[in-house]
Amino acid sequence: MGGACNFASSPQLLLQLYIICSITFISFGFTASASAKLHVQEVRVLREIAKKLGKRDWDFNKDPCSGQGNWSLLDERKGFESSVICDCSFNNNSSCHLVSIALKSQNLSGIIPPEFSKFRYLKTLDLSRNIFTGVIPPQWGTLRLEELSVMGNRLSGPFPKFITNMTTLRNLSIEGNHFTGPIPPEIGKLINLEKLRINDNNFSGKLPTFIGKWTKVKKLHIQGTSLEGPIPSSIGSLTKLSDLRISDLTGRGSPFPPLSDMESMKTLILRNCLLFGEIPEYIGEVKKLKHLDVSFNNLRGEIPSTFIQLARIDFLYLTGNKLTGSVPPWLLERNKNADLSFNNFTWQSSSPDECSRGSVNIVESFSPSTITSRKAHSCLKQNFPCPASRDQQHYSLHINCGGNEITVNDNTTYQDDKEPRGASMFYSHPSEKWAFSSTGNFMDDDNPNFKPPSNGSKRNVAVIVTGAVAGAIVLALLVLGVMWRNGWLGGKAAAAKGIDISFGLLITGSKT
Incomplete structure (x- = not known):
């Protein structure tokens, strides 16, 4: 073929030309x-x-x-x-x-x-x-x-x-x-x-029915909006949902919405949505589910047997419903967070005798009529009855939230509160004068085990607390005067006994 260059027989030359052209092109691109x-x-x-x-x-x-x-x-x-x-x-x-x-x-x-x-x-x-x-x-x-x-x-x-x-x-x-x-x-x-x-x-106004048109939606958050229920059945069309959060609806109630096709669901929150009826069995078959919150509804019936399949779930909140039947042993033994408090379960001889400090909260979760053991702690019963005699009942509550015991002003002593918080737990102070039940976790912080700091700062905060104390996305922090009359503070009883209840904040030696 004379002196012609045969590129087919010169692969190295081809490679060199390719590199030179590529460098020239990239250089031109950067210059431009x-x-x-x-x-x-x-x-x-x-x-x-x-x-x-x-x-x-x-x-x-x-x-x-x-x-x-x-x-x-x-x-x-x-x-x-x-x-x-x-x-x-x-x-x-x-x-x-x-x-x-x-x-x-x-x-x-x-x-x-x-x-x-x-x-x-x-x-x-x-x-x-x-x-x-x-x-x-x-x-x-x-x-x-x-x-x-x-x-x-x-x-x-x-x-x-x-x-x-x-x-x-x-x-x-x-x-x-x-x-x-x-x-x-x-x-x-x-x-x-x-x-x-x-x-x-x-x-x-009402929760819109046209949400069923958003068939591409993966995350839908409608919490704390004052919208009226019910949750429209058209939500069942959103089969790509992986994160659904609806809460605090007003108006009339509704049964559990149709979510059987939500195979990608990881976070499901239907809190305080006026739901009634039973929890569907198929919820326990959602393999990717990691966070389930159906608390503060009117759900009845037993915990679905399929829930034993929720191996990957990190947070399970069934708080504040009317669930009945027995509490599955596997649920009590789990080392991840679950809250069963404020329900109407049946106490059995194999059921716990007390509210443990683990990650499963069972405060006021059992019907009093089913508790036959004298060993069963009153924290398990509805309305948390006070077992003490009248002369042993306390009518004041002073807590130094997150700090050591401290005495201030008129020699009032605020008891220490150094127990680390948890997503679902019950804690009774050693004095047995107060306890708290916490439920809820900090969402979207990229750390499923995150807890708010308790003792790490130099700030001492003394607060006199009653009722509910909530902080940043924490669902509820119920402070219970466990030795108060009938376990709760009654208006007439408070007036008669001169109950010392107020809200206060004390900051000492703070450099922030």
């Missing part, structure tokens, strides 16, 4: 990307927003898309972020547009600037955990966002109906604000939703 800058109009909009927000840390001497300056600040703390992300592939990699803005936990206040609507290519906008007031700007209705979060602010007004025009939305979070009024039916148009959080607002 490095020279690309944010569109001048969008820089102008950023300046307007910075001025309105009082955000002085944006360095306009550096291009927002250059990767220089402080346009994307790294913060190891979860939930804190100040960043902008650009797409520089426009006009043959010569021009950039903003596609993501995150200003999370930046202590920003005032009215949210409507200028965000001028970023035509914006896909993600996250303004979580600030102090914004007013309404979501209606100008945002022109955006084609995929992710929008304004959670944890002080926004108000009706549900922003123009958001329903953003049919590209996959994630929407407006929880932790002051929105009011009904949820508009137009929200059913958001058929691409995968995550929806509307918790902790003041909505009115």
Whole structure:
């Protein structure tokens, strides 16, 4: 073939040419990307927003898309972020547009600037955990966002109906604000939703039936919204759900919703939803389930036998129902959290004689008429009857929550409280003057064993407590005066005995 080069017989030469071409292409790409800058109009909009927000840390001497300056600040703390992300592939990699803005936990206040609507290519906008007031700007209705979060602010007004025009939305979070009024039916148009959080607002009206249209949704959180039940049967269409949380419904009750096709479910919370009837057997067959909370409903019947299959479950809350029958031995022996308190189970000779300090809470879980053993502790019985005689009953309660015993002011002694809290536990103070039953865990903290700190700080907090004490997402902390008359504080008895009950806070030697 003369002097012609035969590439087929020169694989090494081919490899060298490939490497040279690849390096040339990559180098060209980096050069083009490095020279690309944010569109001048969008820089102008950023300046307007910075001025309105009082955000002085944006360095306009550096291009927002250059990767220089402080346009994307790294913060190891979860939930804190100040960043902008650009797409520089426009006009043959010569021009950039903003596609993501995150200003999370930046202590920003005032009215949210409507200028965000001028970023035509914006896909993600996250303004979580600030102090914004007013309404979501209606100008945002022109955006084609995929992710929008304004959670944890002080926004108000009706549900922003123009958001329903953003049919590209996959994630929407407006929880932790002051929105009011009904949820508009137009929200059913958001058929691409995968995550929806509307918790902790003041909505009115019924839980919408059109939620069945969100067939792509994986996470649905509707807690503490004041919406009316019942849970619509259309929820059974959401077969991709892995995280469903509904709580605190008003209105009329309903049977357990149809969830038999939820094979991907990991977290199921239906707390205080006015549910009645029995817990379906199929719930115990959901293999991926790790968190089940159906507490504070009107559920009856026995614990389903299929629950023995819930080997992977970390938290099981059946608190505050009307469940009957025997408590399965396997449930009492588990080393993971389970709360069976405040039910109507049948006590048997093989049942516990006392409320242990383990991870299974059985306070007031048995019907008194079924407890025949004199050894059975009164904590097992409904209404926690006080076994002491009148002259041994106590009518005051002073606790130094999370600290050592301390005497203050008028020589009042606050008893120590050094017991580590748990997701489901009962603790009786050695003095036998008080006890507490705790139920609930801190959600979404990436640590299933997380507990609030108890003794680690230099702060001594003395609190006189009665009734219920709740902290951050903790379902309930019931402080029980176990030696009070009838186990509870009665109005007339309190007046007659001069009960010492008040709320107080004492901070000593604190450097915070």
